[in-house]
Amino acid sequence: MRWSGQELGVEQSGALPGLAKLNNLVRSVQTPDFAGVTFHEVLAKSALNRVPGQSAMPFGWTINPYRGCTHACSYCFARPTHTYLDLDAGDDFDRQIIVKVNVADVLRPELAKPSWRREPVALGTNTDPYQRAEGRYALMPGIIEALASSGTPFSILTKGTLLRRDLPLLVEASGHVPVDVAMSIAIYDDELQHSVEPGTPSTKARLATVTAVRDAGLDCSVFLMPILPYLTDTKAHLDEALRSVKAAGGTSVLYSALHLRGAVKPWFMQWLERAHPDLVPKYRSMYYGTNAYAPKAYRQWLGQRIRPLIRAHGLDHGREDPVTGGVRSSALAGAPAGGQRAPGRARLVAADDRLPDSLSLPPDPSALF
Ligand code: SF4
Numbered sequence: 001m002r003w004s005g006q007e008l009g010v011e012q013s014g015a016l017p018g019l020a021k022l023n024n025l026v027r028s029v030q031t032p033d034f035a036g037v038t039f040h041e042v043l044a045k046s047a048l049n050r051v052p053g054q055s056a057m058p059f060g061w062t063i064n065p066y067r068g069c070t071h072a073c074s075y076c077f078a079r080p081t082h083t084y085l086d087l088d089a090g091d092d093f094d095r096q097i098i099v100k101v102n103v104a105d106v107l108r109p110e111l112a113k114p115s116w117r118r119e120p121v122a123l124g125t126n127t128d129p130y131q132r133a134e135g136r137y138a139l140m141p142g143i144i145e146a147l148a149s150s151g152t153p154f155s156i157l158t159k160g161t162l163l164r165r166d167l168p169l170l171v172e173a174s175g176h177v178p179v180d181v182a183m184s185i186a187i188y189d190d191e192l193q194h195s196v197e198p199g200t201p202s203t204k205a206r207l208a209t210v211t212a213v214r215d216a217g218l219d220c221s222v223f224l225m226p227i228l229p230y231l232t233d234t235k236a237h238l239d240e241a242l243r244s245v246k247a248a249g250g251t252s253v254l255y256s257a258l259h260l261r262g263a264v265k266p267w268f269m270q271w272l273e274r275a276h277p278d279l280v281p282k283y284r285s286m287y288y289g290t291n292a293y294a295p296k297a298y299r300q301w302l303g304q305r306i307r308p309l310i311r312a313h314g315l316d317h318g319r320e321d322p323v324t325g326g327v328r329s330s331a332l333a334g335a336p337a338g339g340q341r342a343p344g345r346a347r348l349v350a351a352d353d354r355l356p357d358s359l360s361l362p363p364d365p366s367a368l369f
Contacts, residue, residue: 079264
């Protein structure tokens with residue numbers, strides 16, 4: 001076993017104070033293949049997370065095999081979740097990775113409960129299930145098999161090219177349940193991409209993954225998120241992005257402007273000060289005080305700029321939900337258009353221009369885990 005020689009369930013004496021809260025830490029390990037990264041292997045008590053009903057988050061059930069993400073995107077909205085472990089939302093989020101090593105084992109009995117209604121489950125809506133750690137731990141195959149064999153539809157959103165490893169499994173799963181795959185590719189400028197998302201696969205590699213998904217016979221949406229004001233919102237960049245997605249075989253595009261919530265804002269602003277100091281005053285005026293979202297006027301301007309381009313590139317045929325404005329899960333393909341929204345269904349994300357000026361987010365984002 002991976003933790004051979006360790007006494008399960010016993011807190012490690014060298015555990016970071018916040019991690020001791022987990023109470024189910026198996027061990028903390030470092031490996032030369034992941035310089036500067038520590039994996040904290042835990043035994044999860046459950047795998048399925050119910051997103052609180054009052055939350056503005058656009059999905060009902062999630063599975064997150066990892067907390068923290070070595071993709072290290074400066075704008076990552078999941079960063080604040082690390083602070084609930086007394087870890088910081090900056091470097092610690094990128095380098096202290098919690099791994100639920102038994103996630104598939106606890107998922108199976110949860111899916112077998114008579115009370116489980118086989119509502120769609122979203123993966124990748126918080127941290128990335130195909131981050132580099134997945135190459136070491138291989139948790140996704142067990143999750144995919146468990147969901148498919150239980151008759152549970154699911155969606156995967158990722159920046160990880162490691163998804164290709166599981167394409168045969170996903171194709172097989174799609175023969176049993178609706179499976180929605182989306183790649184997140186927001187930046188089509190190599191220097192900027194490497195600077196703001198230093199741990200992610202290149203844009204080219206992610207586009208090649210879109211092509212691989214399509215070649216395998218599955219649809220693949222592309223999430224053009226976040227669009228960075230003054231950096232990636234030029235007509236030229238958006239046009240290049242959409243041309244590349246179309247050429248790669250992407251089936252639809254969803255977009256949204258950058259939002260900066262809580263502890264993400266100072267971390268992102270530190271990056272901006274280093275990389276684009278000239279833009280700091282502009283960002284400060286857009287995201288002033290506790291404002292998490294770009295101003296409504298900007299979002300409307302962005303919508304007017306990008307929508308005709310999306311149409312021109314033939315990428316506007318995502319399954320939009322007429323009730324919610326989000327992506328319509330293929331699990332609901334047979335549901336009546338405009339009908340009642342199924343409880344807890346997976347709606348991937350709301351279109352940007354539909355966001356209100358402010359959203360009430362759950363007070364404790366760790367509830368999403
Ligand atoms: S890939 Fe996703 S989860 Fe990972 S750091 Fe980037 S935005 Fe966050």
